Amino acid sequence: MTTDARRPPRRRFSLALGSRELKGLLWQVVVVGTVVAIIVFLWSNTVHNLAARRISTGFAFLGREAGMPIADTLLGYNPRDTYLWAFVVGVANTLRVAVIGIVLATILGTVIGISRLSANWLLARLAAVYVEVLRDIPLLLQLLFWYVLIQALPPARAAWRPVEGVFLSNRGLILPWVPVEASQLWVLATAALGLAVFLGIRHALIARQMRDGKARRAWPYALALVIVLPALSSWQLAVPWTIAWPELRGFNFVGGLTLAPEYFALLIALVTYTSAFIAEIVRSGIQSVPRGQWDAANALGLRRGFMLRRVILPQALRVIVPPMTSQYLNLTKNSSLAVAIGYQDVVSIANTTLNQTGQAIEAIALIMAVFLTISLSISVFMNWFNARIALVDR
Helix, strand or coil: CCHHHHCCCCCCCCCCCCCHHHHHHHHHHHHHHHHHHHHHHHHHHHHHHHHHCCCCCCCHHHHCECCCCCCCCCCCCCCCCEHHHHHHHHHHHHHHHHHHHHHHHHHHHHHHHHHHCCCCHHHHHHHHHHHHHHHHCCHHHHHHHHHHHHHCCCCHHHCECCCCCCEEECCEEEECECCCCHHHHHHHHHHHHHHHHHHHHHHHHHHHHHHHCCCCCCHHHHHHHHHHHHHHHHHHHCCCCCCECCEEECCEEECCEEECHHHHHHHHHHHHHHHHHHHHHHHHHHHCCCHHHHHHHHHCCCCHHHHHHHHHHHHHHHHHHHHHHHHHHHHHHHHHHHHHCCCCCHHHHHHHHHHHHCCHHHHHHHHHHHHHHHHHHHHHHHHHHHHHHCCCCC
16 A cells, blocks of 8 residues: 555635635634724723823833832842843842752752652641641732741841851851852853753763664763863962852851842742642642652562663653642742842832833833743743653664
8 A cells, every 4th residue: 555545635725605605714804903993992002002101102111211129139139220231130039049949949849749649647737737727828829928927037146056057047158159250250150051962962872772772881981071070170260269258247147148138038938839739730740740669660579769860750751740830830920929028039120110100001011021031031941851751763
């Protein structure tokens, strides 16, 4: 049988009067025309109202001096900077919450999800209570709860010290830190490049092992590329790696890394709330793996931890990744609630800009563009990762 014989017959597209294709095309033209007409009407009405009130439009205001203070910034900022740089600082603050929140929520949610399936009765029940309680309380209430709780902590002079060099007070969480400058960034870039090269080598070694069955050690490459190479770069550039320990001077701390109360409360609320949903996703993904995989791993005498890492979780990822993407998007968008406790992310800075300049449409458009770009970037990455782990027919 030839290839042409196996192909289904093509359906001919007909535009005859009264045909289904013609009716469908006409309805699509009507719907698209209606949507375009509504958009044109709203746009013209908005432009007319703005002109009647003598409100200028456009993004020229981004080049003017902002004059707004931003207390907690990841990037350098001065009130004399422009509105454009203030927006960039706001985007950096949003990403600071979203990226770290996604990583921590994934780790915590995975641990809680595995704990729900634990044979230990107490651990499984505690994990279930954690999930049910945090999922049923609105995120805004949890955010306000953590912020009020941090504000009720002792002042800096009576700060709690759970670990040497770590302080917890109403000024936030203060940690030891290594100041990162240009020279340190070069060393970190070298380590990142070495890690990328090592992953490529490891992939090639696994492919060779699949062909000839001979195991090859990958750790010498990891030692050389990820540890020795950055160490040589650090020695060659004479990079200082001095730890800045926080010290109490007067009524505040000097040195170290300070997580402001607003940022700390927002991060805790987002991580704990999102991790409850991720825990259920992980639990359902693990339970979707056929029971025969568990029995086969047990028959081989594999330890439970090794079994989860090497047998169960890799198969469960195909079920976990799609809904996990939605939780990452939710965490990113929920970070806009930071305005409720005064953390100056892109939404807060846009609101301040709106009040100072009156450019409401432009400010809201910038917020929408920022969150749309971040969300699409997360979706593209997760879709790529999902395609990499998908089953491939052989």
